[in-house]
Amino acid sequence: MVAIGGNWKCPYCGHAQVIAQERRRADWARLSLNGWKKGRPAVGYELIACANAECLELSLAVFLATWVTKANGDWTIAELTNTWALLPESSARPQPDYIPEALRQDYYEACRIRELSPKASATLARRCLQGMIRDFCKIAKATLDAEIRALRTALDEGAAPAGVTLESVDGIDHVRSLGNIGAHMEKDVNLIIDIDPGEAQALIELIEVLFVEWYVARQQRLDRFAKVAAIGAQKKQERDAAKAIASGEGPAAPKEEQAD
Secondary structure (H helix, E strand, O other), rough: OOOOOOOOOOHHHHHEEEHHHHHHEEEEEEEOOOOOOEEEEEEEEEEEEOOOOOOOOOOEEEEEEEEEEEEOOOOEEEEEEEEEEOOOOOOOOOOOOOOHHHHHHHHHHHHOOOOOHHHHHHHHHHHHHHHHHHHHHHOOOOOHHHHHHHHHHHHOOOOOOOOOHHHHHHHHHHHHHHHHHHHHOOOOOOOOOOOHHHHHHHHHHHHHHHHHHHHHHHHHHHOOOOOOHHHHHHHHHHHHHHHHOOOOOOOOOOOOOOOO
């Protein structure tokens, strides 16, 4: 749980803020239930409303823990056993609309099922990265492995898009290997290769990095170039108007009216 006055970043909009008392509600309820192997259960919740006027979304988390009685007769939480983020459904970061919707959906789903099925999350991450190669790098082959090799060749020849680095290609290759675990069954069906939520999260974080280094960086460059081009066009228009006036071809400046 986040303490009053603590720093918090909204999972919807990413806006950093300090938790105010009027925007947070949290509490625990102990349950008089015996027989659970971990102890006596307690259920808690935390509600936080975002302070960003453009967001104002609600975050909701529910907790399960054990409780014990203290020497003075009060009770306290002993061990937190489970946490569920109900709103939002996952830790996915909001992504801009100029990233293709199919890629954003694969990313959001990979985040949503990371805890429930890490292997399925890794498979979605693999598909998302393959889609990024096809969309951003304009490379489409029969397999992801062939696409990665083609991207390496383009990088070696200096023909890869801006933002593509050797480190990013290596990272995608690692995701391909892990994603294959979920996408393809081993020849020996009794051979189980597991992926834990932490490993699935590492793949998700690579997607987030490449979204920034590829799509966001490209859009920022385009926006800067467009801004400079607009300034240049405006200055040219002002210069042409000044030349026209100086040569007598342009409209003369209005004369001031004389008072009677």
